[in-house]
Amino acid sequence: MSTRNCQGMDSVIKHLDTIPEDKKVRVQRTQSTFDPFEKPNNQVKRVHSENNACINFKTSSTGKESPKIRRHSSPSSPTSPKFGKADSYEKLEKLGEGSYATVYKGKSKVNGKLVALKVIRLQEEEGTPFTAIREASLLKGLKHANIVLLHDIIHTKETLTLVFEFVHTDLCQYMDKHPGGLHPENVKLFLFQLLRGLSYIHQRYILHRDLKPQNLLISDTGELKLADFGLARAKSVPSHTYSNEVVTLWYRPPDVLLGSTEYSTCLDMWGVGCIFVEMIQGVAAFPGMKDIQDQLERIFLVLGTPNEDTWPGVHSLPHFKPERFTQYSAKNLRQAWNKLSYVNHAEDLASKLLQCFPKNRLSAQAALSHEYFSDLPPRLWELTDMSSIFSVSNVRLHPEAGESMKVFGKNNIYGKGLSNIKH
Amino acid sequence: MVTTSPAEGRPSAVGRRRRTPAKRQRAEDVTPEERAEPQGSAEPGLQLRAPVKKSKAPPVGRVAGRLSSSGGCQPMHPLELRVFRDYGQSWYRFRKEREGKFHPLDPLARQPQVTAEARCKLISWLIPVHKHFGFSFESLCLAVNTLDRFLTTTPVAADCFQLLGVTTLFIACKQVEVHPPKVKQLLALCCDTFSHQQLCNLECIILNKLRFNLAAPTINFFLEYFTYVRMEACEADAWEANNAKALAKGVAELSLADYAFNKYMPSLLAVCCLGLADQMLHHQRPLDLHLSDYSEEILQDCLDKLHLLVSLNEDSLPLVLPPEISEQCLHVDK
Structure with a gap:
């Protein structure tokens, strides 16, 4: 009875021929007697006789050539924007x-x-x-x-x-301008801010999915801001349908490279590890030159080729073919990136982020409590969401190597304009 | 009238625990007549006639497995569990805090032409449509929320109501699906009654009117969340939890179509759908509904109405459920 009712020619809803009769759903509404919103006129009858409730599509539209869209008595049209002139x-x-x-x-x-x-x-x-x-x-x-x-x-x-x-530069340009690795204190401040931003979005059920230096904006005072949320999305669970074509290869985690679509907040954390290493060392952590295979080789060369012991389930990933990968053993990160050893706890933090097995990666929240940050003022962990870390006294950007007071060269003009637009 | 039918033998909703070993009831326990309907719908994808305009785009409509995933009982992936452990609480708090802001208040109050019945018909149609494309339940929830919130802002003529329906589905899919549908496909769904330009214009109007506030908390999220909480509880029965979730999703789909449920918040509906599912499946360890912070009275009211909805829709419910679930629950309430 229920499915039959809905196919009458007089229906407002045009029916889909591709949906077979027995898949059509016709929900019977519960009675309107308890529904305070219903207008009282004749609503009660309608659970079984809906034909009289619908305005006949055919009759209401015959002879009218005007686009239906005009029928919205909407005061705004796409040509007269309602907000933002x-x-x-x-x-x-x-x-x-x-x-x-x-x-x-x-x-x-x-x-x-x-x-x-x-x-x-x-x-x-x-x-x-x-x-x-x-x-x-x-x-x-x-x-x-x-x-x-x-x-x-x-x-x-x-x-x-x-x-x-307006934020006048990004981390990619900033690193180009200061090759050979950034000032270790600045790296710490940038990383802290990156983690703060990520922790905020991860707690709100949002993945960025496209972390890379170009998407991290840097203001003249050293504020870092996550940008370009075009690939981000509110995480919906279960996340089986994620496209595996999202992250720029260099910052793409091995699980995604191997075809996993089970990723989650830990997807972004791999990118954090890569960016951390790049800021310290001055070169990209895994600058693959060719394809996915090459990108994976570069990762395994440092972190070791995974097996079922180091990464339970790796053999069942779509693109994992053990015979295709050279067997590398895991190394200390400082062997690959020597500057990690110059800063206390930096190597440990990097190794906890750069974990091939996604489950082992540190979360943004946990990373913020890592010892690496222990020499920062405690007030940084108590800031309200909208407060910049530079609102805490003695927290400021250090001049990079070879930089005197002319910190931002030609960009100084914008810098002045910027200082009044913050928030 | 119809309202009266389900009253007999309706259980007191909250905390009812039956000890009957109805769990794992299999097909053998069901008579052939009873089985006929759910089995007919067992492989929805294969029965679809000529797919809309034979698009090259995702052939999901023809993959039966994908279809059931929107309502199916997949066990939660270990990674999901781990991430829920890290973030579940804050996700829940955040979404719960925002659901009021995104809740459409009486969207039909100022609609001269769109009635509750027309809305029901539209959403009853969107349910198989979104499954036909293999879209997630999340997309359907977002589409209905966008639809209702748009209705609070703008009077809509009855003859473009269907266009509004597909356009909100279009916007929802762009938010969360990997492969959103093509405009062409959506127009074909409406038997090419509307033009490309009309659909794109309406999309702009909706985005403008809602000022891009589209990321509404959904019943789908809360179903996942409460299921996770239940799995984490020490006495968890994963089998029961997953079945309850699958059935609850079906009930939640029905409730989207019924305007009477519009007044309930997604989190309340989610917890009550799970509660009702536990009852219908005679689960030994049902979800503790008080996890949701709603009072007994509110929970009971919502549960009663869901119960009524389910008994009114005994014919439709199996159509929105994975076959193994509908076999189990179909007749337990009779």
């Missing part, structure tokens, strides 16, 4: 171009603050890109000193613009 920001120079967006430096006409305008082209074919939907919807709920702040969203017919706080 396109003309309230002045577009300055282009900062970069990504696969689906172009980033410009911009300036608010209202208060003169600098912003970053991420202009996303709305492709005709599939509507708003999923990356934009994820980034905007996830960032809307995130307010943290170490997460880039989304100020505004401007939606017009052709483009979607995400307006971010």
Whole structure:
């Protein structure tokens, strides 16, 4: 009875031919007697006779050629944005171009603050890109000193613009500018902030999934902010359907390289380990040159080729073929990256992050309590979400090697503008 | 009318424990007549006629195994358990804190044309649609939440209500699915009644109206969370926990379609669906519903209504359940 009712020609809902009769679901509603929301008119009858409840689709639309969409008495249309006016920001120079967006430096006409305008082209074919939907919807709920702040969203017919706080450089450019490894104190401050930001999003059920130096913005005072949440997503469990094509190869954990789709927050923690090593040593930890195989070889050369003892379940991963990998034994990390030994506890922390077996990787929260950070002021662990670590006295960025007072060279101009826009 | 039918023999909901060894009841215990329906739906993917426009995109609709995963009883992966151990509590607190903010208040109150019945029909249609594509229950929950919240902002004409339904599903899938559907496929689902432009325009309007506030806490999350909590409890029975979760998902799907359940928070619905599932399956160690911090009165009210819903939908419920679960629970309440 229930499934039969729903196929009448007069139905508002057009039925899917591909769904067989016996799979169609017709939920019978519980009575409206207990439902305070129902309008009293005739609702009670409807559990069994829904035909009279629906406005006939055919009759209501015949002869009307006008697009149905106009029938929304919505005051806003995509052409007249409800929030965020396109003309309230002045577009300055282009900062970069990504696969689906172009980033410009911009300036608010209202208060003169600098912003970053991420202009996303709305492709005709599939509507708003999923990356934009994820980034905007996830960032809307995130307010943290170490997460880039989304100020505004401007939606017009052709483009979607995400307006971010302006942060003048990123960790990749910063390391390019200071080759040979960063000042060990700065590494500690950057890593602390990275972990703080990650711990915040992980606690909110969100994975970043695309950690790399380019996505870590660095302000003139040394504040680090996680950015580019286009691949991030709210974690839904069970996570069997994750695409295994998400993380840039160099920062991609071995379990994902081996085809596992069971990843979780520990996915991001591998990237943290790689970035940590790169900041200290001055070279990428595992700069694979060719393909996934090459990337894995580089990892196993240092950490040892995994087996069932070191990594229970590794043999059942889709791409794990023992005969394809040279058998390496695990080494001390300092043999691969000598600068790890210059700093107390750095090697230990790196080795706890760079664990092939995902379950063994330290969580962001646990990493923040590692001894490596023990010489930082205790107040850093008591900060509210929106407080910068640099609000604690004596916490400041150190000049990098070869750097005098001209810390940021040509970028100093923006630096001045930046100092008033923070939060 | 229909309301009265289920009352007889309805158990007092909370904390009822039956000692009958009904657990692991197999097909042999069921008469052929009783079996007929659930078995007919055993392999949904294989019965689908000509798939929508033969798209090259994910062939999930034809993979029977994938389909059941949205409602199936997969055991929790050890990695999930470990991550839940680290973060489960804070995830739960965060989502619980936000669910009120994302809760649509009486979305049909100011709708001149969209009725509770039309909403029921639309969601009853979206349920097999999302399974046809192999989308997760999470996507369905997000779609319904987006739909309801949009309805609170904008009066919608009855003849574009179906377009609204597929568009909210489209947005939900872009949030959480690896392979969101193509616009073309969605239009075909509506028998090409709407144009590409209409769907994309409506997508923009929805995103604008909701200001990209889309990451709503879902019943799906809370089902997973409470199941995890139960697995962690020392007397956990993983078999019972997984079966309860699978049945609860089916009940939760039905409840999405019934506007009367719109007033309940996702966390309340989740815990009550699990409670009801435990009862229906005569589990020895049911979930302690008080984990949810809801009062006895609130839990009982929601459970009673779910019970009514389930008895009204004895025909539909097996269609949304994995066959092994529907075999077990179908007739226990009679």
